[in-house]
Amino acid sequence: MSTTEPDALLGPADIRELAATLGVRPTKQRGQNFVIDANTVRRIVRTAEVRPDDVVVEVGPGLGSLTLALLEAADRVVAVEIDDVLAGALPATVAARMPERADRFTLVHSDAMQVRELPGPPPTALVANLPYNVAVPVLLTMLDRFPTIERTLVMVQAEVADRLAARPGNKVYGVPSVKANWYTDVKRAGSIGRKVFWPAPNVDSGLVSLVRRAEPVATTASKAEVFAVVDAAFAQRRKTLRAALSGWAGSAPAAEAALVAAGISPQARGEALTVEEFAAIAENKPALPGSDSAGSDSAGSAE
Numbered sequence: 001m002s003t004t005e006p007d008a009l010l011g012p013a014d015i016r017e018l019a020a021t022l023g024v025r026p027t028k029q030r031g032q033n034f035v036i037d038a039n040t041v042r043r044i045v046r047t048a049e050v051r052p053d054d055v056v057v058e059v060g061p062g063l064g065s066l067t068l069a070l071l072e073a074a075d076r077v078v079a080v081e082i083d084d085v086l087a088g089a090l091p092a093t094v095a096a097r098m099p100e101r102a103d104r105f106t107l108v109h110s111d112a113m114q115v116r117e118l119p120g121p122p123p124t125a126l127v128a129n130l131p132y133n134v135a136v137p138v139l140l141t142m143l144d145r146f147p148t149i150e151r152t153l154v155m156v157q158a159e160v161a162d163r164l165a166a167r168p169g170n171k172v173y174g175v176p177s178v179k180a181n182w183y184t185d186v187k188r189a190g191s192i193g194r195k196v197f198w199p200a201p202n203v204d205s206g207l208v209s210l211v212r213r214a215e216p217v218a219t220t221a222s223k224a225e226v227f228a229v230v231d232a233a234f235a236q237r238r239k240t241l242r243a244a245l246s247g248w249a250g251s252a253p254a255a256e257a258a259l260v261a262a263g264i265s266p267q268a269r270g271e272a273l274t275v276e277e278f279a280a281i282a283e284n285k286p287a288l289p290g291s292d293s294a295g296s297d298s299a300g301s302a303e
Contacts, residue, residue, distance in 0.1 A: 008072070008097050009038040010065045015198055018063050022089050034062050035129060037196035041069035047189050047207055048127045048153035050074050057123040057146070059112045059138055060131055062086055064093045070127060071101040078118050080108045112138050115145070122148035129155045132201070136160060136176045143183040143210070144223075152184065152210040155192055161206025162188070173271045174237065178230045181275040182217060184210035217275055221282035226275070229282045233270030241273075241281075242266035249286055258284040 010018070015036045019025070035041055044066060050056060050073040061067045061079040063086065070077045071094065081087040087109040095102040106119050113134070126142055126149045135156040143149060156164070159172075164180050165188045166173035180186045192205040219226065232248040233241060241264065242256045249255035256266040262280035264273065273281075 009041065009068050010036070010063065010093075010097075011038055012036040012198065015063055015065065018089070018093065022085050024063070024085055033129075033132075033197040033199060033201050035065040035196055036198045038065075038069070040192065040196040041066045042072075043190075044127065044129075044153065044155065044207065045069045045073050047209070048125065049151060050125060050127065054125045055121045055123045056125045056127050057118060057142070057149070059126070059128040059142065061090055062129070064090050064097075066127065066129055067094065067105070068098055071098055071105060074104075074125070076104045076106070076120060078106045078108060078120060078123065080110060080112045080115055080118075082109075082111045084109075113141055118146070122146070124148060124150055126152040126154070132157045132160070132203075136164070139164075139210075140176075140179055140183075143180075143212075147212075150212045152208075153189060154208050154210075155205050156208060157201075158191065158204040158206040161208045164208050164210075168272050168274055171271070175230055175234045178273075178275050178278060179227060180210060182223065182226065184212055186210050217279050219276070219279035219283060221279050225282040225285065226279045229278050229285075230270070230275075233273070233278070237270055240267045240269060244270065245281070254286045258286060 015034055050070060052073070052075060054074040055076045055078065056070050056074045058067055058070060058077060058079045061081050067077060067079055067090065079090060081090060087107060091105065091107050094105045108115060108118065123146055130138055135154065139154055143152065160176070163172045163174060163176045165186050166177045187209050189207040189209040192207065194200045194204060229245065229248060233244050236244040241259055242252055245255035245258070246252040249258055258281055259266045261284040262277065264277055264281060
């Protein structure tokens with residue numbers, strides 16, 4: 001870990017002064033809530049287990065609170081920022097507050113949903129305070145497009161954190177839970193109070209740890225085929241899978257046949273199934289004459 005001056009990180013006064021200088025007011029449209037507590041960002045970096053050889057990608061760096069803490073610990077940080085003003089200011093903030101690490105920082109001025117490649121060495125970790133309104137699609141898209149990301153720690157709305165980390169049978173288990181599990185082993189990694197943000201949000205936040213699966217889900221079905229089953233199962237989550245998957249399979253009897261072949265009760269509901277069981281269903285989809293069975297390739301869709 002590099003040594004930095006004690007005041008290198010941004011505190012509440014620094015954040016407000018920087019925002020005022022830039023004429024920045026956090027917007028609800030982009031789900032912006034800036035972290036103003038240095039202890040919190042250092043806690044995030046510790047919880048993420050950022051290593052000296054890590055190349056960390058950060059989505060939505062904002063004014064740079066977490067960015068600076070990541071630069072203390074990682075080899076390199078690549079920050080993806082959509083906001084024009086914030087993207088324009090961040091390199092100068094890094095250069096001013098952590099000049100000895102400035103050459104280890106790269107800014108990508110883009111919408112994270114549109115980024116398909118990153119400059120420099122492949123990223124090994126993703127650490128981000130994700131905007132609440134796009135957290136799930138951004139997370140799933142990054143995991144899908146950058147398979148070298150081994151470890152992820154994201155701060156999201158507490159409700160979203162619960163959904164991502166939910167296990168089968170939990171009432172909040174759904175599309176985000178299953179799709180995140182396609183790529184990673186997911187767990188809740190802590191809670192964050194409201195007072196460390198400016199402006200303070202109306203909801204609590206949670207940390208979610210996602211570690212890339214050592215081995216991918218064992219299936220002959222493609223990700224697109226599995227995700228099509230997941231989307232169909234939870235589109236009508238109160239229905240039995242026989243009914244919920246009737247459109248996907250072509251009819252209720254065809255759905256039942258696929259479920260039986262996969263070893264799953266037609267009377268079960270999607271919230272009871274693991275990602276491996278969804279994969280087994282996908283493998284047994286009946287062939288529909290003249291149709292494309294690949295299904296939706298929606299890495300980022302949520303409930």
